[in-house]
Amino acid sequence: MIHRKANTIVIKIGSNVLTQADGTPDTMRMKALVRQMVYLREQGQEIVLITSGAVAYGRTSTVFEEKTDPVIQKQILAAVGQIELIRQYKQLFGDHNTPIAQIMVTKSDFRDRKHFLNMKNCLEGLLKNNIIPVINENDTVSVTELMFTDNDELAGLVAAMLDAKDLIILSNVEGIFKGHPSDPEAVLIEKVDADTPSMANFISSSKSSFGRGGMLTKMNMAKKSADLGIGVTIANGKREDVLVDYFHNRLRCTYFEPSKAKQSPKKWIAHSEHYSTGEVIINSGAENALRSDKITSLLPIGVLEIRGDFSKGDIIRILSEDGRKIGLGKSAYGAKVAAEKKGLSNQKPLIHYDYLYLHQDS
DSSP states (O other): OOOOOOSEEEEEEOHHHHBOTTSOBOHHHHHHHHHHHHHHHHTTOEEEEEEOOHHHHHHTTOOOOTTOOHHHHHHHHHHHHHHHHHHHHHHHHHTTTOOEEEEEEOGGGGSSHHHHHHHHHHHHHHHHTTOEEEEEEOTTTOOGGGSOSSHHHHHHHHHHHTTOSEEEEEESSSSOEESOTTSTTOEEOOEEOTTSOOOGGGSOOOBOSSSSOBHHHHHHHHHHHHHTTOEEEEEETTSTTHHHHHHTTOOOSEEEOOOSOOOHHHHHHHTOGGGOOEEEEEOHHHHHHHTSSSOOOBOGGGEEEEESOOOTTOEEEEEOTTOOEEEEEEOSSOHHHHHHHTTOSSOOOSBOGGGEEEOSOO
């Protein structure tokens, strides 16, 4: 399988890669992966690390009083474990004279374009100074509505933010299979492109023992990232020299081939559904125009209904007449003005093409 060499590679390491069967940290695996990330740097690549594992590290040294709330338990484990996790990374990277920086984030850190760019500038500054950003979700303060689906979602967002060429998702299986990965007859899907049929029926919905996500969320994130122009590799992080084999194009994995890269604002909008404040219902003619090969903005003449109380510049969802999710966009009008202009011709776009993102599978 041929991969493009990348200037910036975002690497996400899952909880099951960093833990042993009994849930304790796998320090030897971490050491091996750090060595390989340093190798990639020596080959001229910029590395950004998204890491799970804080809660697993917290379990090794934390004993709770009876009847401690489960949510508080997780917050405590994350708070205790994050110190141990980053300390381990600092030591291992330090053995290779490689500096790192800790970045803790929540979804609210990406809530608007300004915050998005602030985070982007910070990460780019670290990379320019040859410092590896080590990023994790701040589970200590995150609550359900502000949590990422898992660190896969965070990895996809960071890859889009940095205009990364490649994203590597390290799990405990080689990739996406037709059948359960433990079945000897299961076939690994080695390449996915825009014409590949839906694979949802092949994938087990079970989640990992130590993380929130499963292969279905990895697939959905990978497809979105590939649509934004990022090559995505899902591979087995327990495999020896997985990152070295990736670099030399000899890795057994599932690779999502990237589409043409999207503009930076579209990449932000693609990950902004959580912050959308309203909806616009459009007719079939407008949907067909948006999905055509021509560069097309959403005009008020194609709008049937406005829902929600949004302001100019807010992210709004675009729905079909039958309720399908078509896309997301940055509104050029507030809700009141948009409602006044719906159905009218000769009006400025409600959503300009530069600030419009269409879902692949609507």
